[in-house]
Amino acid sequence: MLNTTDNWLSRDNVPPPEFQPSPAVSLAEVIAFIRRRLLIISLTCLATLGVAILYLVTAVPTFTARAQLIVDSKATPGDAAAVATIVESQIGIMKSESIASAVIDKLGLAEDPEFATGQGSTVLSVSRLLGWSRPETKASAARYAVESFERRLSAKRIGSTYLVEITFDSKDPDRAAQILNAVAEKYITYQMDRGGSLQDETWVKDRLSGLSTQASAAQKAFEEYRRDRKDTADSAATIDKLAAAAETSKNAYDNFRHMLRKMEATRQQSAPVFAASLVTQALPPLRVSSPKPKIVLGISIVAGVLLGIAIGVLRDLLGRGSLTTGREPRLSAQDGRIERPGPDTVRSDDQSELSAKTRPVRLTGSG
Template identity: 65%
Template sequence: MLQTNSTDNWITRDNPAPEFRPGPVVSLAEVLAVLAFIQRHLLITLLACSAALGVAILYLVIVVPTFTAKAQLIVNSKGVDAAAVSTVVETQIGIIKSEGIANAVIEKLGLAQDPEFATSQGMVSRLLGWARGETKVGGARYALESFERKFSAKRLGPTFLIEIAFDSRDPNRAAQILNAVAEKYISRQMDAAFLDETWVKKRSNELSTQALAAQKALEDSKNRKEPADSTATIDKLAAAAESSKNAYDNFRHMVRKMEATQQQSSPGFDASLVTGASPPLRASSPRPRGVVVIAIVGGLLLGIAMGLLRDLYDRIRTSEQKARPGAEDGRIERSLPDELRPDHQFEASVKATSVRLTGSG
């Protein structure tokens, strides 16, 4: 007796064979239709591509190229929780992009007098009278708006690196501005982390000089021992000397306390410049290759659209001509009555002849 394995006979009524569905096949007629469409509208497509390329070339000639300089900063975090690293870096990015840094760079490099930054009012606004008069404050605000629009900063992945970039018409100017931004940011971070040593030294010298002068005046008064130097005068000089000495000691104590506090609870932001900005060799925009590719693709799409519209117009016109035959040559065709139609007269004569023959027989 022949036995069959159940695993081999998997095609059953409950489990039928999968239905074979062939994929879409392009017929020869469709290919010929596409080729015919291309042949009919080749001239229109070429004209559209030529026009698009002409516009692209004109755009590349007129538009002023923009150069983008880039630099990298690193923010070393000391004693900061790993979960707060992202917040710390984003905070530093906000400081880099702050108006304080921007105004410092604008003032240092004189960007308010640079035509690239000062001419923020459009030509249309000036012609219509919408533009306001140029003032020193207004020029600084326009320079700040242009600076913020051209400057960008972002974090490079999950790292402590911050990439800063600046766009300008002059590649050397872009690198100069970016290096100035990095310098101002680093110097401000150092000023916030440490006391101003120059001011501390100057103030300490002033208090020390005052204390020494008061002490010397007291000693001179005691050494003279003249009747004019009463006890009241000596007491005043002693009080002044003691006050000056206390002021100097308190200041030194405050400085030492602040230095110890900063060493213990310093935020730990040690910003440094990893890669300085160099003048870019190529323009970042516009990109000629991309503009040409977009122009060619746009010209092809425009030519195809014009060809489709032309075919649609021809189809509508043909259908109207079929619905109104003879309208082009000025003739108006009307249907004749049944009595005047030739085929109707022929059928009537045949019927009459057959009746007469039957009657004679």
């Protein structure tokens, strides 16, 4: 074991060196490093810039259409949390699979190559050959279209209001606006159907008209037969049947009207009514939403500079490590002395002083 303290004290009472933290990197060293590694940094920036330009050339541009809807609740509003829950529920309806399926069926998006991701896909073709997926059918094509549709559609609440902004991404700006307007139309139609009568209005009118006609016909037949009847046992039995039929038809008509009024009153008392309307219609976007050239080029330049600096620092560390390895202290095999390398250049007027003060450090055993 080396007794370094005794060795330093035996050298003309010279105290051991004090270990101090290395000073921070100065501005002059930074400038020197940049000048020394400017070529590496420049080449790295050019490389990342070239990759970014290649990406911008090959990337498919995407256009985003925007529209705004207002979801106005006619029910008595509660606290802010209740209002937020109501609006978020309506956003969930806008992004639901039922709305997506209705729009896809209306515009025929299942046959559109942009949405039918399962058609012509090399990966899916290989997976089918290997038996990893089922053969493509009309139902699976519709499912692919719905999944692609849901990824492109987004909706968010604007602040703490009842306004909701919906967006849709597509390669075609006109197609994006058309689809988004169809989504708003389907949602408003859904709310109108839900906020109106519980039954279809045409069906209700037809049903009421049919029951009323049946009741009138039965009552008319009963009255005519009773007026022209003969005093026989058969005629009395027929009159009873016609009277029962007329009464049954009238009761069916009255019961149907009573049921509709009761269901309508129950619905108005239990469920809030929403009046959704389109505030801003979707128009074809004029600019590409992604990729954005300025952001891509800026990120590539910053990444190139950082990568170039990292490569330059790594090269400096590797070069410094090789120099340090070549100047390590050597242990003399004759008398166990450690020979320390002197400076690379020594002035002539200091050579005698250095030779007088420099003494070998001996190895002494501890204990």
